[in-house]
Amino acid sequence: xxxxxxxxxxxxxxxxxxxxxxxxxxxxxxxxxxxxxxxxxxxxxxxxxxxxxxxxxxxxxxxxxxxxxxxxxxxxxxxxxxxxxxxxxxxxxxxxxxxxxxxxxxxxxxxxxxxxxxxxxxxxxxxxxxxxxxxxxxxxxxxxxxxxxxxxxxxxxxxxxxxxxxxxxxxxxxxxxxxxxxxxxxxxxxxxxxxxxxxxxxxxxxxxxx
Amino acid sequence: xxxxxxxxxxxxxxxxxxxxxxxxxxxxxxxxxxxxxxxxxxxxxxxxxxxxxxxxxxxxxxxxxxxxxxxxxxxxxxxxxxxxxxxxxxxxxxxxxxxxxxxxxxxxxxxxxxxxxxxxxxxxxxxxxxxxxxxxxxxxxxxxxxxxxxxxxxxxxxxxxxxxxxxxxxxxxxxxxxxxxxxxxxxxxxxxxxxxxxxxxxxxxxxxxx
Numbered sequence: 101x102x103x104x105x106x107x108x109x110x111x112x113x114x115x116x117x118x119x120x121x122x123x124x125x126x127x128x129x130x131x132x133x134x135x136x137x138x139x140x141x142x143x144x145x146x147x148x149x150x151x152x153x154x155x156x157x158x159x160x161x162x163x164x165x166x167x168x169x170x171x172x173x174x175x176x177x178x179x180x181x182x183x184x185x186x187x188x189x190x191x192x193x194x195x196x197x198x199x200x201x202x203x204x205x206x207x208x209x210x211x212x213x214x215x216x217x218x219x220x221x222x223x224x225x226x227x228x229x230x231x232x233x234x235x236x237x238x239x240x241x242x243x244x245x246x247x248x249x250x251x252x253x254x255x256x257x258x259x260x261x262x263x264x265x266x267x268x269x270x271x272x273x274x275x276x277x278x279x280x281x282x283x284x285x286x287x288x289x290x291x292x293x294x295x296x297x298x299x300x301x302x303x304x305x306x307x308x309x310x
Numbered sequence: 311x312x313x314x315x316x317x318x319x320x321x322x323x324x325x326x327x328x329x330x331x332x333x334x335x336x337x338x339x340x341x342x343x344x345x346x347x348x349x350x351x352x353x354x355x356x357x358x359x360x361x362x363x364x365x366x367x368x369x370x371x372x373x374x375x376x377x378x379x380x381x382x383x384x385x386x387x388x389x390x391x392x393x394x395x396x397x398x399x400x401x402x403x404x405x406x407x408x409x410x411x412x413x414x415x416x417x418x419x420x421x422x423x424x425x426x427x428x429x430x431x432x433x434x435x436x437x438x439x440x441x442x443x444x445x446x447x448x449x450x451x452x453x454x455x456x457x458x459x460x461x462x463x464x465x466x467x468x469x470x471x472x473x474x475x476x477x478x479x480x481x482x483x484x485x486x487x488x489x490x491x492x493x494x495x496x497x498x499x500x501x502x503x504x505x506x507x508x509x510x511x512x513x514x515x516x517x518x519x520x
Contacts, residue, residue, distance in 0.1 A: 131429075132343070132345040132346075133342070133343030133344065133345050133346055134343065134346075135342040135343050135345075135346030136342075136343055136344075136345030136346035215484070216426060216484070219341075255504075256500075256503075257500065259491070260492070260497075260500050260504075261504065263485070264478055264501065264504055267477070267478055267481040267482070267484075267485070268474055268477055268478060268481070270481055270484070271477040271478075271480055271481040271484075272477070274425070274426070274477075274480070274481075275473070275477070281469070282470070287470075290466075290467065290470050291474065293466075294465075294470075294471065294474055294508050295508075297507055297508050297509075297510055298504050298505075298507050298508040299507075300507055
């Protein structure tokens, strides 16, 4: 169970032991916070010795960095994939929001660590993650600016709007749980509609169809 | 400096020593998380002995509860004040968002503790805070539902929309800092405009004026 979950979360991480440690790290950090968690806690939860943990991650910070970096790489990939397959700004934003929101709902425990433990990263590692964040934000901002130029969005400030769009998605990680009324996919679609209206692209009376 | 800040944050809390401890608690919890902070750390940061802390707060959980409860009472008061002074649903939502967003920007360190350390509260204290949260969400949902009934908002689900409106405000606490490009008031106004469009109330071409 745990093994298949970790493989689903981090398909690119090998070996399985490293993924198991990342999963134990996510659970411990999400529950008690990074600073209150020891590598001994994490190793224990993964059924290993602290020495076995160090084989894969030289420090607790390295483990947090792996969780954070993969999370950011995955969300950046979602956004880049949409831009690669779709050229219309309205459809781009709709799909970006659908995927970004669904990711934060589906992966809400991982996402909480990814989004809320950034300040615990050492400076160099923080910089790597900050650059991934800037790339995500830049793509969203550019798509909004393209839409404004094309006359399909009407916003006064692409920077603030991009921040608000991503904010809606990030905050899903804070409140979403398995008890939520919407599935991740449904929530993504609802938020996609809300965001398009926020950007001035669509009202229910005048659906944007062409 | 610190004293006047604490009086500004919690005007209803007496004596000043209690406010000073709350401020030290906010700073420590925001920096390292609730679980990694000891009462000794907090007392030390406030220039007191742990015994002096216990005079005001019987436990670390009691201190967190005070911070969390006052924060939620303040944001509930903002929302209730708007509803008391304004009856138009569009203006109500605009002012609620302006005030709620500005509060989360201006008080971003306090707000981070208020919004992100909830799960550390003991069960009974959590229930008190959860009820305050439900009251805030209910008011926003009711204003949205009133607007839908009056034909000024067009949303399919007042519950999801209320969640999204509050989410935008809450997430400000995560990313806002003194280095942000907008003042809390300006950000509140920008978000007020974005939210009205999200609810289908206004487009730049067709301002809602009657």
